[in-house]
Amino acid sequence: MLDKLFTYLQHPIVVKALIVGVLISLCSSLFGVTLVLKRYSFIGDGLSHVAFGAIAIATVFNLTNNMLLVLPVTVICAVLLLKTGQNTKIKGDAAIAMISVGALALGYLIMNVFSTSANISGDVCSTLFGSTSILTLSTTEVVLCIVLSVVVIAIFILFYNKIFAVTFDENFSKASGVRANAYNFLIAVVIAVIIVLAMNLVGSLLISALIIFPALSAMRLFNSFRSVTVFSAVFAVICSLLGLIISILAGTPVGSTIVAADVVAFLICCIIGIAVKNRASSH
Amino acid sequence: MSYITVKNLEVGYERKTITEPINFKVDKQDYLCIVGENGTGKSTLMKTLLGLIRPISGEITFGDGLKANEIGYLPQQTVVQRDFPASVKEIVLSGCQGRAGFRPFYNKEEKMLAKENMERMGIGQLADHCYRELSGGQQQRVLLARALCATRKVLLLDEPVSGLDPKVTAEMYDLIKNLNSEGITVIMISHDIAAAVKYATHILHIGNNIFYGSRDEYLESDEGKFFLSNREEGKKNAG
Ligand SMILES: Nc1ncnc2c1ncn2[C@@H]1O[C@H](COP(=O)(O)OP(=O)(O)OP(=O)(O)O)[C@@H](O)[C@H]1O
Ligand SMILES: [Mg+2]
Numbered sequence: 001m002l003d004k005l006f007t008y009l010q011h012p013i014v015v016k017a018l019i020v021g022v023l024i025s026l027c028s029s030l031f032g033v034t035l036v037l038k039r040y041s042f043i044g045d046g047l048s049h050v051a052f053g054a055i056a057i058a059t060v061f062n063l064t065n066n067m068l069l070v071l072p073v074t075v076i077c078a079v080l081l082l083k084t085g086q087n088t089k090i091k092g093d094a095a096i097a098m099i100s101v102g103a104l105a106l107g108y109l110i111m112n113v114f115s116t117s118a119n120i121s122g123d124v125c126s127t128l129f130g131s132t133s134i135l136t137l138s139t140t141e142v143v144l145c146i147v148l149s150v151v152v153i154a155i156f157i158l159f160y161n162k163i164f165a166v167t168f169d170e171n172f173s174k175a176s177g178v179r180a181n182a183y184n185f186l187i188a189v190v191i192a193v194i195i196v197l198a199m200n201l202v203g204s205l206l207i208s209a210l211i212i213f214p215a216l217s218a219m220r221l222f223n224s225f226r227s228v229t230v231f232s233a234v235f236a237v238i239c240s241l242l243g244l245i246i247s248i249l250a251g252t253p254v255g256s257t258i259v260a261a262d263v264v265a266f267l268i269c270c271i272i273g274i275a276v277k278n279r280a281s282s283h
Numbered sequence: 284m285s286y287i288t289v290k291n292l293e294v295g296y297e298r299k300t301i302t303e304p305i306n307f308k309v310d311k312q313d314y315l316c317i318v319g320e321n322g323t324g325k326s327t328l329m330k331t332l333l334g335l336i337r338p339i340s341g342e343i344t345f346g347d348g349l350k351a352n353e354i355g356y357l358p359q360q361t362v363v364q365r366d367f368p369a370s371v372k373e374i375v376l377s378g379c380q381g382r383a384g385f386r387p388f389y390n391k392e393e394k395m396l397a398k399e400n401m402e403r404m405g406i407g408q409l410a411d412h413c414y415r416e417l418s419g420g421q422q423q424r425v426l427l428a429r430a431l432c433a434t435r436k437v438l439l440l441d442e443p444v445s446g447l448d449p450k451v452t453a454e455m456y457d458l459i460k461n462l463n464s465e466g467i468t469v470i471m472i473s474h475d476i477a478a479a480v481k482y483a484t485h486i487l488h489i490g491n492n493i494f495y496g497s498r499d500e501y502l503e504s505d506e507g508k509f510f511l512s513n514r515e516e517g518k519k520n521a522g
Contacts (some may be wrong), residue, residue: 037367158387165377168369169358175333176381176433177352223413224370 001249008248016142021244021258022237023149027194028207029214029236030156033229034167034187036215042093043081044207046100047195050077053107060114071196077103078192082184145197152190159183164225206255210236213262220273239265284346285310286437286468287332292341294324294331300339301327307487307495309437309470311347314463316479317472319489325472326359328489329441332470349437352381355430357423359441359472371417371425372410375401378432393432400428404458420451427458431467438462440471444478456482476510 008014028044035043054073063069081095137145156163165173166183174180198207214232222228243258250257285308293300302324309315317325330336332343333356345351355378378400379393389397401407404424409417414425423443430438443459444452452475460482463469473479479486486501488494494506501507 161377161380161383161388164369164373165380168367168374168377171330171333171335171358172356172429172433173377173380174335175352175354175356175439176378178380219366219368223368223416224411225368225373226370228368 004249005245013137014248016137016139017248017254018241018244020137020142020145021240021254023145024194024198025210025214025236025240025258026233027149027152028198028210029232030153030229031187031191031194032211032215032236033218033225033232034163035191035211036219037167038082039093040082040096041212042096042100042208043078043191044195044198044211046081046096046103047074047078047192048199048203048207049100049104049107050074051196051199053103053110056107056110060110067196071193074196075189075192078188078195079185082188082191148193148197152194155186155190159186160229163187168225203255206259209259209262210240213239213259213266217266217269220269221276235265235269286313286345286347286349288344288346289332290342290344292328292331292343293339294327294336295339296327296336298339302489303491303493304341305487305489305493305495307485309468309485311436311468312463312466313468313470313485314460314483315470315485315487316483317470317487317489318474318476318479323489325489326441329356329439329470329472333439353434353436355432355434355438357426357430357438357440357443359445367415369414370410371401371406371412371414372397374414374425375428375432378429381433396432397428400431403431404428419446420448420455423447423455424458431462435467437468437470440469442472442474444473444475480507 035041051070051074054070058069077099081099162178162183165178166180166187170180170184195207198210214236215228217235218228218232222231239261240258243261244254246252246261247254247257287309289305289307291304291306293302293304295301305328307315317328319325327336331338333354334351376389376393376397379389379396383389383393398407398410401410404427406421406424406428409421409425414422417425427438427440427443430440438459440459444455447455456478459469459471463482471479471483480498480502483498485495485497486507488501488504488506490506492506494501494504496504502511
């Protein structure tokens with residue numbers, strides 16, 4: 001078993017997949033805490049469907065580099081969604097559901113009508129669930145991913161205190177002179193970038209898992225924003241490593257295996273959380 | 284010049300005004316109580332003063348060295364989610380965010396300030412506790428400590444005692460009064476007119492008629508007399 005793992009680890013392809021997988025999970029988990037707390041858990045779903053729609057359009061127009069279309073469209077939608085925030089008629093969750101379903105339907109429609117590929121449902125399936133494309137990454141893609149991840153992590157660390165202030169109480173922050181709107185915009189852009197990145201790994205349907213599970217698990221166990229953030233980062237890295245290794249060894253689909261690892265780890269955290277509470281109350 | 288001067292200010296949402304034009308001014312060390320029935324626009328006025336909502340007409344000017352972001356705010360309802368993981372220390376520190384500007388991390392001074400204000404509010408020993416597990420009164424103190432980190436000059440408090448029991452309410456009023464005598468200007472929304480009359484130097488009544496004046500003028504006014512007569516009747520009924 002370990003021998004097999006070591007032989008696999010000799011392959012640059014596997015190493016690339018591990019690097020990219022860990023980085024993307026880490027980035028999603030960092031911003032996941034904020035998103036879950038802002039009640040935007042499903043933004044990952046919504047935006048990834050938008051990205052899916054954009055990919056469909058890019059495919060139809062035969063764009064060689066579809067990122068040029070996908071990234072801007074997703075960023076714009078992210079900004080619009082996070083803007084709906086507190087004072088609008090359509091609330092966050094409804095707006096996300098609307099955009100998500102709309103973009104998914106449109107994307108599939110376009111693919112169906114215009115696609116030249118013989119295997120439409122195969123294409124759709126791999127976009128939604130993540131193909132094995134993480135195992136076919138080119139070196140440029142890996143470098144791009146590393147660079148963007150480093151930028152995302154740096155932004156998170158530099159703006160950590162501001163993100164906390166804006167997430168905890170937007171009105172108070174605004175009143176005390178914090179540029180809350182600017183930081184919300186920044187959060188939206190970063191999230192869009194993470195999601196477009198993550199689509200390669202787990203596909204659009206499972207991105208929410210990368211965002212939600214680490215945050216929710218950490219919130220079972222910890223009480224301060226800092227400890228929740230740190231733990232969810234650790235959680236995300238461990239789960240994606242485990243998931244990737246299992247999927248390579250067992251030949252299971254990458255995305256679903258990582259999410260399965262997340263689910264199991266989440267359940268473990270729940271049990272520990274309950275146990276700790278019971279002990280505390282019995283004393 | 285006054286700290287805050289409000290001239291013919293009309294507030295409201297989506298271009299619809301909900302109040303008559305309001306005029307008042309707040310000087311250094313004033314204790315202004317804003318009173319009035321539910322839904323008359325007190326919170327809206329406060330949000331407008333803070334720049335969270337645009338005024339519909341009229342003007343607000345800040346003077347005497349007060350900048351618009353040197354105001355500490357205690358919201359009526361903090362829409363903090365029940366499951367938000369945050370320690371008391373983290374929340375109080377976040378009050379320093381305005382003065383930190385673009386600097387990413389808090390410096391020693393700001394950490395000291397947060398610590399001082401926690402001591403001042405008597406929640407020093409709760410620093411590492413989780414906010415969501417505190418009682419209502421303790422939570423109010425945390426938010427007040429946070430507001431104090433944001434200002435040395437003016438506090439805007441939107442119903443700071445709602446939901447607190449009589450004992451804690453009295454403690455809260457004392458805390459606020461002490462802050463006021465230490466030189467902090469207080470603007471407070473309250474439904475507790477008895478306390479308003481007891482502590483405030485000035486009173487702004489918002490309703491069908493707008494009244495603004497000193498405490499004594501208020502007691503002489505129609506609104507004030509109405510309240511006082513109600514209270515006498517209430518006492519009679521209770522007795
Ligand atoms: N976001 C909003 N959009 C539109 N109208 C609003 C909004 N918030 C409040 N209002 C309306 O503005 C009016 C004044 O509300 P406000 O919250 O200022 O009242 P208040 O005097 O603070 O009342 P209370 O004593 O109950 O706190 C109310 O009639 C309310 O329905
Ligand atoms: Mg109010």
